[in-house]
Amino acid sequence: MSKSTATQARPLSPHLQIYRVTPTMAMSIVHRITGGALYFGTVLFALWLLAAATSQAWFDFVNMLFGSILGRLVLFGYTWTLIHHMLGGIRHLIWDTGHGIEKETSTRMAWVTLIGSVALTLVVWVAGYAVRGGF
Amino acid sequence: MADMRTPLSRVRGLGAARSGTEHFWRQRLTAVSNVPLTLFLIGFVIAYNGASYEEVRGALSSPFVALPIAFAFLSVLYHMRLGMQVIIEDYVHDDGWKVALIILNTFFPIVVGAIALFSLLKIIFGA
Numbered sequence: 001m002s003k004s005t006a007t008q009a010r011p012l013s014p015h016l017q018i019y020r021v022t023p024t025m026a027m028s029i030v031h032r033i034t035g036g037a038l039y040f041g042t043v044l045f046a047l048w049l050l051a052a053a054t055s056q057a058w059f060d061f062v063n064m065l066f067g068s069i070l071g072r073l074v075l076f077g078y079t080w081t082l083i084h085h086m087l088g089g090i091r092h093l094i095w096d097t098g099h100g101i102e103k104e105t106s107t108r109m110a111w112v113t114l115i116g117s118v119a120l121t122l123v124v125w126v127a128g129y130a131v132r133g134g135f
Numbered sequence: 136m137a138d139m140r141t142p143l144s145r146v147r148g149l150g151a152a153r154s155g156t157e158h159f160w161r162q163r164l165t166a167v168s169n170v171p172l173t174l175f176l177i178g179f180v181i182a183y184n185g186a187s188y189e190e191v192r193g194a195l196s197s198p199f200v201a202l203p204i205a206f207a208f209l210s211v212l213y214h215m216r217l218g219m220q221v222i223i224e225d226y227v228h229d230d231g232w233k234v235a236l237i238i239l240n241t242f243f244p245i246v247v248g249a250i251a252l253f254s255l256l257k258i259i260f261g262a
Contacts, residue, residue, distance in 0.1 A: 032222065035215070035218045035219075035222075036218075036219065036222060038215065039215045039218070039219050039243075042208070042211060042212065042215065042244075042247050043247055045176070045251070046208075046247050046248075046250040046251040046254070047250075049195070049204075049250070049251050049254035049255060049258075050250050050251075050253075050254045052188070052191050052192055052195060052254065052258060053253070053254035053255070053257040053258050054254075056188045059188045059191070060188070063185075067185075079177075082173065082177070086169070086170060086173060089166050089169070089170075090170065092166070093163065093166060093167065096163065124177060124181060127181045128180070128181045128184050131181055131182060131184065131185075132184060132185040
């Protein structure tokens with residue numbers, strides 16, 4: 001929380017834009033963005049609980065919002081965001097043990113995070129629609 | 136280089152920020168608990184999406200549903216507060232804005248958590 005005391009522009013170290021994008025770099029950025037989005041996504045779940053705790057009318061209203069085309073798109077994005085962040089987090093927990101840090105392994109794990117998150121999101125939604133009894 | 140720190144400082148291991156590895160450790164701890172708890176949330180939403188008002192309230196009034204959801208909120212909210220704190224510290228360099236956002240970053244999870252826990256308790260106690 002310290003304020004910079006520099007009186008003239010100091011040389012800066014190279015930043016994102018000069019590096020070639022690598023899978024691990026992209027997944028790192030996406031991990032932070034998804035984390036930031038999930039921060040606000042918790043409100044959606046809390047609202048659903050609040051509606052269920054309030055009245056039939058509020059429950060129907062929130063269900064109508066979430067069930068609309070836009071609502072479903074947001075929830076679909078929310079699902080992917082959550083699963084991607086979870087897989088990315090598990091990747092970090094593996095790295096914390098000192099495993100999977102080699103270049104080839106970490107790149108492969110980055111791809112698994114991306115492909116796995118899309119696949120699992122589809123699985124969740126297919127299961128969700130199946131429970132509702134059809135598409 | 137000679138270690139200029141006192142033996143007590145070294146033993147405490149709190150470093151210059153006086154909080155040691157606490158942020159890191161709690162972030163990882165909640166990351167671990169988030170995995171099963173979030174999977175439970177996803178499973179619950181799959182099972183009860185589109186269900187009626189009575190069905191959802193019936194399910195939420197079971198302690199085996201309400202407790203995991205409550206724990207999920209506590210774990211997720213703590214985790215996301217730590218994460219957002221890092222994002223704020225990384226990108227917000229103006230002291231005024233930084234302090235304001237750090238404060239809001241404490242209020243926000245508490246508000247969301249209060250809404251969720253109040254709702255669960257209200258349903259459980261049948262009001």
